[in-house]
Amino acid sequence: MAVTASLPSTFDDWIGQFGDWQRKVGFDTAWLGDYKFEAKYDFENVKPTIEFGDYAGKPKWERPLQIPHQNIRDALLHLITVQGDTEFASVEQQRHLLTSAPTEYDRKSALRIMAEEQRHGWQMCHLLMTYFGKEGAIEAKKLLERNANDGNRLLGSFNEPTKNWLDFFVFTQFVDRDGKYQLKMLSHSAFKPLAASMGPMLKEESFHLGTGSNGLRRIVKQDTIPLPVLQRAFNRWIPTAFDLFGKDGSTSSEWAYVWGIKGRYDEDTNTSPVTDKRMLNAYNRDLYRQEIVREVEIINKSVAPGKPKLIVPDGKFHRAIGEHVGQEWTVDGQPWKGKGSYADYLGSVLPTKEDDAVLAECFKQEWIAAKAA
Amino acid sequence: MDDAPGFDEAALHAFFERVPVLFRKAQATVHEPYQFLLYHVEHPLAESTTDAIESGFGLAHPMWNPGSRRSAIELLDHLRYPDIGAIADLRSIAGMNLSVLSHYLHFFHHAYPIYDKASCKGLEKLGVPMPYTLVRDRDIYGLYIRAIEELKERIPFWCVPETNVYLTRIVQGALAAYGAEA
Numbered sequence: 001m002a003v004t005a006s007l008p009s010t011f012d013d014w015i016g017q018f019g020d021w022q023r024k025v026g027f028d029t030a031w032l033g034d035y036k037f038e039a040k041y042d043f044e045n046v047k048p049t050i051e052f053g054d055y056a057g058k059p060k061w062e063r064p065l066q067i068p069h070q071n072i073r074d075a076l077l078h079l080i081t082v083q084g085d086t087e088f089a090s091v092e093q094q095r096h097l098l099t100s101a102p103t104e105y106d107r108k109s110a111l112r113i114m115a116e117e118q119r120h121g122w123q124m125c126h127l128l129m130t131y132f133g134k135e136g137a138i139e140a141k142k143l144l145e146r147n148a149n150d151g152n153r154l155l156g157s158f159n160e161p162t163k164n165w166l167d168f169f170v171f172t173q174f175v176d177r178d179g180k181y182q183l184k185m186l187s188h189s190a191f192k193p194l195a196a197s198m199g200p201m202l203k204e205e206s207f208h209l210g211t212g213s214n215g216l217r218r219i220v221k222q223d224t225i226p227l228p229v230l231q232r233a234f235n236r237w238i239p240t241a242f243d244l245f246g247k248d249g250s251t252s253s254e255w256a257y258v259w260g261i262k263g264r265y266d267e268d269t270n271t272s273p274v275t276d277k278r279m280l281n282a283y284n285r286d287l288y289r290q291e292i293v294r295e296v297e298i299i300n301k302s303v304a305p306g307k308p309k310l311i312v313p314d315g316k317f318h319r320a321i322g323e324h325v326g327q328e329w330t331v332d333g334q335p336w337k338g339k340g341s342y343a344d345y346l347g348s349v350l351p352t353k354e355d356d357a358v359l360a361e362c363f364k365q366e367w368i369a370a371k372a373a
Numbered sequence: 374m375d376d377a378p379g380f381d382e383a384a385l386h387a388f389f390e391r392v393p394v395l396f397r398k399a400q401a402t403v404h405e406p407y408q409f410l411l412y413h414v415e416h417p418l419a420e421s422t423t424d425a426i427e428s429g430f431g432l433a434h435p436m437w438n439p440g441s442r443r444s445a446i447e448l449l450d451h452l453r454y455p456d457i458g459a460i461a462d463l464r465s466i467a468g469m470n471l472s473v474l475s476h477y478l479h480f481f482h483h484a485y486p487i488y489d490k491a492s493c494k495g496l497e498k499l500g501v502p503m504p505y506t507l508v509r510d511r512d513i514y515g516l517y518i519r520a521i522e523e524l525k526e527r528i529p530f531w532c533v534p535e536t537n538v539y540l541t542r543i544v545q546g547a548l549a550a551y552g553a554e555a
Contacts, residue, residue, distance in 0.1 A: 034453055045529045104415040108483075109537065187530075202530035203540070214537035371408030 007137050011129045021144040035115050039126035042199035050190040053260035060192040064131050072259045077132050081139040084124030087117045089158035092148035102368050109211045116204040123197050157240040170233045172212030178241045180205050181265050181288050188263035220302040224367040232351045235313050243321040245285040253280040381500030392547040393534040399546035414480045418446050426476050435468035454484040455518050457511050470507035483539040486521045495552030
């Protein structure tokens with residue numbers, strides 16, 4: 001069922017449709033208490049001039065009419081739409097978990113994360129409705145019509161079911177962390193309202209990442225959920241997070257850089273010129289991979305002595321985007337040469353039905369420590 | 374914000390850059406009890422909750438009268454951030470001063486900041502005089518909440534550490550560590 005058939009002509013119209021979406025998702029606004037949805041712009045911390053690309057040094061664009069040509073405007077519209085799509089999707093994926101939280105604080109944290117993801121979607125729609133005319137309104141409307149549970153959100157990670165609280169913590173640790181990368185890359189944007197949207201969103205995202213990281217450490221510390229089950233959850237979600245960076249050789253990311261609308265993750269500290277703009281997705285993904293390897297090392301400090309450590313799957317394993325799609329790689333990055341089929345191998349390293357049963361039993365016990373080590 | 378606190382901008386920017394380190398320093402002294410309380414303070418709130426909060430932070434136990442603790446817990450639990458008007462309705466209980474009360478409130482509703490001497494000193498170093506009083510003065514606590522809110526609003530994203538605690542605690546903890554410095 002479509003949320004509504006009409007195109008929102010004002011942001012207030014869109015807010016009405018957002019309310020319909022919340023009802024459809026089953027998100028009771030009473031849960032939010034005094035939480036107010038609002039668009040937040042931090043212009044104070046946005047650089048006044050374009051930071052990179054062909055327009056570097058010129059004033060950032062504050063209005064669409066200042067954007068030099070239609071291709072740039074279209075690319076911005078696409079970037080904002082994709083970002084907004086992920087925000088609403090994660091709420092659709094996680095909403096059902098509120099009834100099974102391990103503690104009241106975990107429930108509160110999940111609720112806060114869902115509220116903030118909705119605010120981030122709201123922020124993207126505020127940009128679409130304010131700066132992109134009818135095309136923006138069409139996209140803002142569609143953001144409320146696609147649905148993760150129907151599998152038609154724009155990016156793969158956001159159509160994957162978040163089945164339980166283990167998935168929630170893995171998602172917030174690894175997929176939300178990709179979100180941090182995307183937001184930071186956009187924080188350098190030549191389009192000032194987009195860049196100014198990122199600061200408040202990134203501030204809120206810090207809590208989401210902290211919740212995921214802390215949750216996984218608490219799980220490992222409690223030592224109820226078997227580590228192989230946890231590793232298989234990593235093997236499922238992390239490749240989807242790698243995919244979110246896009247193809248390695250990407251003309252879209254090249255043009256986004258040339259036009260100054262999406263930078264490198266470390267644009268503010270990296271003074272080296274970009275040598276191969278087509279490989280920017282790979283560059284940013286590599287920084288992300290290094291960061292999550294460090295995160296997993298921290299989690300491993302809570303692994304009981306003598307037990308196998310958790311690992312980050314190799315970047316070639318189980319990819320749905322890029323040059324490694326359909327190739328047969330092991331979790332640790334070796335060409336598959338084992339006995340039996342590769343499908344059987346995948347069945348052994350990705351979550352299984354047996355894992356669901358094991359987790360169901362674990363969730364009846366004390367499966368997560370009250371605090372991390 | 375009308376009549377917003379007048380922060381010393383240079384000191385403020387220097388403070389923001391140090392927030393991750395200052396927060397970790399503040400949290401190190403109470404990490405175990407703080408995390409324990411986050412995940413153990415649950416509804417319905419038991420009377421022992423206040424004991425746990427006091428023990429965790431080394432606070433003196435108030436001299437509760439029969440029934441007074443239950444009514445205080447219920448009153449504080451029903452507050453909705455940033456409202457604090459009802460704290461004036463609390464009965465006088467020896468030892469339940471503004472600082473102790475703010476610790477309870479923080480663990481009942483995590484957006485309420487802990488009010489302590491070091492954090493007030495930290496605000497003063499940032500150019501915002503903030504009296505430290507043991508009297509349950511809602512005006513002073515209201516002013517304190519507004520100052521913390523402005524810090525939450527203005528802190529740049531790159532100064533916010535990734536953690537499972539609320540931004541209120543990050544900012545207030547950092548302020549306390551900052552205020553405690555010579």
